[in-house]
Amino acid sequence: MxxxxxxxxxxxxxxxxxxxxxxxxxxxxxxxxxxxxxxxxxxxxxxxxxxxxxxxxxxxxxxxxxxxxxxxxxxxxxxxxxxxxxxxxxxxxxxxxxxxxxxxxxxxxxxxxxxxxxxxxxxxxxxxxxxxxxxxxxxxxxxxxxxxxxxxxxxxxxxxxxxxxxxxxxxxxxxxxxxxxxxxxxxRARNVVESAVKMLLIGAASIAILTTLGIVLSLVFNTIEFFRLYPASDFFFGTNWAPSFSGRGGSSDLGVLPLLWGTFYISLVALAVAIPIGLFAAVYLSEYASNSVRSVAKPLLEVLAGIPTIVYGLFALLTVGPLLVSVFGRDGLGIMQAGTAVITAGLVMGVMLIPFVSSLSDDIINAVPQAMRDGSYGLGATKSETIRQVILPAALPGIVGAILLAASRAIGETMIVVLGAGAAARLSLNPFDAMTTVTAKIVSQLTGDADFASPEALVAFALGMTLFVITLALNVFALYIVRKYREQYD
Amino acid sequence: MYDASLSSGAAPKPRGKSLLVQDARTRKRNAAEKRFRAYGMTAILIGLFFLVVLAVSIIRSGVPAFTQTVVDVEFTLTEEQYTAAEGELFKTKAYEGLLIEQIRDTLEARGLEVAFDAGAIERLLGKPGGTLREHYRANEQDLGSPVSFKLAAASRVDGYLTGRVTREALQDSRFMQASDLDLIDALVSADIITRAFNWNFITGADSGVDNPGGAGIGASVIGSFFMMLVVLALSLPIGVAASIYLEEFAPQNRFTDLIEVNISNLAAVPSIVFGILGLAVFIQFMHLPQSAPLVGGLVLTLMTLPTIIISTRASLKSVPPSIRDAALGVGASKMQAVFHHVLPLAMPGILTGTIIGLAQALGETAPLLLIGMVGFVARGYPDGVLAGFTEPNSAMPAQIYTWAARADASFYEKAWGGIIILLIFLLTMNIIAIILRRRFERRW
Structure with a gap:
């Protein structure tokens, strides 16, 4: 060596x-x-x-x-x-x-x-x-x-x-x-050494910029390459996703809309699970729970966020999917074909997101000044009325920020959808159908012995670019909302 | 008296409201209050319920992976039989014949009459002759005395005993026939088929798609270990250096702002995008080897850096300014104040953040899919330390995914078992982080 x-x-x-x-x-x-x-x-x-x-x-x-x-x-x-x-x-x-x-x-x-x-x-x-x-x-x-x-x-x-x-x-x-x-x-050795060390520190700090640059460049160059082989309008407005598997056939339909729809639908189901549970959990923990309950329940809920996503993926594929099929499948209501479906992935992803919503909202609710609660109690409001009419409106921007962050997490989530959502790209409203997402298709287009010059492989970079832009926009928007309204009650 | 006469004079008016009786509106409000509280409690309970379901299904489905069905036979080979067997053309076949005789004798001694042939034994045990021959060739002193062999049974025997393969659903194939089930029953009642702890699952390497019984997670644990070494060796020094610069030296200018915005955005970029970066930059552009723990480690380093930088900055910030002032006051340079005083005091917090970042990186799967760590069958340990970094290997979460994606359902059990091992690692790391924080945390 x-x-x-x-x-x-x-x-x-x-x-x-x-x-x-x-x-x-x-x-x-x-x-x-x-x-x-x-x-x-x-x-x-x-x-x-x-x-x-x-x-x-x-x-x-x-x-x-x-x-x-x-x-x-x-x-x-x-x-x-x-x-x-x-x-x-x-x-x-x-x-x-x-x-x-x-x-x-x-x-x-x-x-x-x-x-x-x-x-x-x-x-x-x-x-x-x-x-x-x-x-x-x-x-x-x-x-x-x-x-x-x-x-x-x-x-x-x-x-x-x-x-x-x-x-x-x-x-x-x-x-x-x-x-x-x-x-x-x-x-003057100390001055020289210290300025050299400082240069090294600056170099280390610049790695964050280099990483972003690397991400953007690798996405942009390959995306441009892809759009040279495949028209951009067909990619962005195409409603059919059917890559050909022959390798270098030009007959693939690579429309992103079914994938985006799958992504948003699954994220929507996930948020529909995570937002009510997470919010109520946060309210209960910060307003009602005694100290001992709080010190046990909060870390336990946060364990859900620390579990690797592959575990959730397997949970969706092998536990939740079969369970849902036994209820909604052929032996039950007969509206579900297979275990991998929007509802399976959405449900499991929702469980994963509960602690994201609850922890962030909990912090934000705690940050609402006590004087506002006291004022409301003094006027004769009950605890729940105070929470609904005073605390939640005061904490709303922060809570919206937390929800947006959870949404961006849901959109970028990979393992749960790869294992739990199925592989068929379709535009459908039925949550019991199998659908697929942007992330799942990035994985399937880039694994295996793909030829990196073919549009079928390059499309993954365009998908990655789409994903990057969407999550980045959501994050920036969330931070903007949190920052803009944060100091209102201080 | 005056009072009494006054009250008796004017008859007491019926009061509209008594403090003792709640009116409808108060009752409604109190009910709403109770309902609201119940919603909150339910939400918490639902969350905890999911946690319990998750834990139960992991343990229930994963624990069988740690045991395996073995055929426990006492086998005696005499010197003459050994020489006779070694003299034959199909040597392992000869050993197999001897084994079958021995099993038949054992069954007869217990009064169990089952007809079986060499084919049945091969379907149950694979090719046991090779194992026997290897043992006696290596240990000739065992000839003549009884030796207890634990031979791994085929995955379908496992399936029959755990209920995955049923008598009704079984179709005769070259893997198993209905008559074999009688033999299995007989062997179970003769205590020849038992379950034993499966060391191979913990220490072994992945097997091919056709042999779920022999699959182990050991090789991918090694792969994960080398990846974590790379992550630790790169992300700790770089993360600490970057945080020191941003927290202690950086002037308020555009460049600093740019770095800070970048770090907070990188923390929220989906992990799969880091995988794309790794594929495009490390593999396509720099031609580093595919599936190598080195590349996986580099990608995970970039992913963990924001986490480590954020937690390191928080712990640097928590060191009070009086420490810096005191150091500067006795003539230290700014650099000396930071490296000799602030950094050691912030170290427990930094280590805690690093361990938590490492734990996150250990469980991350999506970026590893893109750099080719999935589908790669890690058949053995890497030979040597350098090969450990550069030769293709798998990692724990990638191995679990590979098993989950295989068609044979008996790999699912292995996947759950792998998850138990992964979670044990994560739990240990988190406990170490908590202990570190408890022991060395300092309130100023």
């Missing part, structure tokens, strides 16, 4: 630099630390930072950039004629990568020698059988262009790695020398 070794070497240089720096500044101060500007450890730290940080950053960037460059140059080696009809450039390239990995493996096990691995005239059949002997997963016979591309891929990667190791180590040494030059008693 050369990268691990490289990392260890750079760390070693940094640690050695730390102690060298200490020794050097001690000498320069005549062995008396009172003559130094900063504490001795800052001089050591200065050397270590200058040795490690630029070198490791370079290594990181190199590791990100090298595969891209190598992939591009290898991709140029493969002529269009080498790509079979049922295949695509991406699939051929992954075959190339597999072949190259297999060669490494074969070399390590001794079934192939280095001259053969690098010989462009090598017999592809022979290479294939040797790779398979070494246990490499090569799906099919390696063709001549694939073999040459794989050899070039290996060669470039090897050279790149060697070059990177050299440059990184030299950079680390140079950094250490630069730091050591500064290890003099009058050097």
């Amino acid at each position: 050369p990268i691990l070794w490289l990392f260890l070497i750079v760390s070693g240089i940094a640690i050695a630099g730390y102690y060298l720096g200490l020794a050097r500044v001690m000498r320069s101060a005549g062995g008396d630390r009172r003559h130094m500007h900063s504490l001795p450890s800052y001089y050591g730290g200065n050397v270590a930072i200058k040795a490690a940080v630029p070198a490791l950053l370079l290594m990181l960037v190199w590791l990100l950039v090298q595969p891209m460059i190598v992939n591009n140059s290898v991709s140029a080696l493969i002529p269009d004629s080498a790509i079979a009809d049922a295949s695509s450039r991406g699939l051929v390239l992954s075959e190339v990568r597999r072949a190259a990995d297999g060669m490494d493996r074969a070399l390590a096990q001794g079934t192939m020698d280095a001259s053969m691995a690098n010989d462009p005239q090598a017999d592809p059949d022979d290479v294939t059988s040797r790779l398979q002997d070494a246990g490499a997963i090569v799906t099919s016979q390696i063709t001549q262009p694939v073999l040459n591309a794989a050899q070039s891929y290996r060669m470039q990667n090897q050279r790149g790695n060697q070059f990177m190791s050299g440059v990184v180590i030299v950079l680390a040494l140079l950094g250490a020398l630069w730091g050591l030059r500064g290890a003099q008693a009058d050097f």
